[in-house]
Amino acid sequence: MMLKKLFEPIDNAPLIIFRIFLGFLLAAETFGAILTGWVKRVLIEPEFTFSHIGMEWLQPLPGYGMYVYFCLMGICGTLIMIGYKYRFSLGLFTFLWTGVYLMQKTSYNNHYYLLILVCLIMLFLPANKYASFDVKNKPEILQHTMPRWCSVVMIFQVAIVYFFATVAKFYPGWLDGSFTKIILSNTEFETFKDLFGQHWFHLFIAYSGIGFDMLIVPLLLWRKTRTIAFLAAISFHIFNAIFLQIGIFPFFALSFIVFFYPPEKIRSLFFKKKIPVEYSEPVIGNKSVLLYFFVPFFILQLILPIRHHFIKGDVLWTEEGHRLSWRMMLRQRQGYTNFKIIDKKTQMEIPYDYMKKLTPKQRGFVGSNPDGIWQMAQIIKKEFASKGTDVSIYVSSNASINGGTFKTLIDPETDMALAKWDYFFHNEWILLYDSQGNIVR
Structure with a gap:
């Protein structure tokens, strides 16, 4: 019964609008990296980069090659957004972005890794079947529905991120406000320096962070608390975007919310001309992708964040098992x-x-x-x-x-x-x- 539920057809509006959001954010991230000087500082000016261990051969292109590299990724992001040559554009972006991720780790954010995972997921989803140039060029691929599991895998992905982010915060340096004091003290906003210097505010941010990460997915899943959770998510992520300056991650995290609302609601908000779906179609098959890609994919993601428990020593000190574990802004x-x-x-x-x-x-x-x-x-x-x-x-x-x-x-x-x-x-x-x-x- 559960498997049958996963393959029920639902309106594909959430996936289509997420593709548009994703493509825009990918373009913003890569073109923005050039405009803000990130590419120059991190990939062009250094004599060499510290690649992930085992990938030392992977170094930035010489001269201004990395500008071309990032422009190509920005173009791919734009093509993903408009749904042109969707799988080729997304596959090329995923390949190039993974290369950037592996070739340097001195400037590291968890959303760099999350982008790889989400792009891999999206490669298997029919996100170009509506409101895309692919449909315009090949009308026979038009679809108004998708199997329910397309939304489920995205929800499960974001749930993994928030769950392990919650667990990682249960250590003394977070619980006593020590780390939040450090990150708040770096603010450039003079107006808030007095507030950010108060110990009660350090504790408030620390425990609000735990509460948000722990509860946001359950509250979004429950219809009665969904809108309250949505407003809380906006407040939380906008605060992070302004005061912590962590790139596109806050907006990227907000974009997942479209999968928590009923598909019909998303259709009415973003695709008013899209015809309502009558769920009289047969159950969609193709179980192989779900069983042979997504099941191992998520099992691996559940294993990687706990591996540090099987390595001697405190991960906060040794860093062994720190990466790929959603230990976000912890120390x-x-x-x-x-x-x-x-x-x-x-x-x-x-x-x-x-x-x-x-x-x-x-x-x-x-x-x-x-x-x-x-x-x-x-x-x-x-x-x-x-x-x-x-x-x-x-x-x-x-x-x-x-x-x-x-x-x-x-x-x-x-x-x-x-x-x-x-x-x-x-x-x-x-x-x-x-x-x-x-x-x-």
């Missing part, structure tokens, strides 16, 4: 790192100022993140190897979480030139501490 890392380079042949220390090679943002990444430190060590090793010098690399690194006590992050006795990166378990060269602050071996 501030500070740190400083020095590299000691030893010529293995002469045992003499070689002076080396690694900071000259990095942008300010990259310096912060290498200064406080274990994976950044490891990758920088491999870059230094490769540089000296190209000159015929075999080196050992020792690190002096101290880090602090949310303005807390600085502690040694990396084992100073480990030769980082020989250290390996473990993708699935704890890297023993990252020092761990007990509740009293003592090193745990």
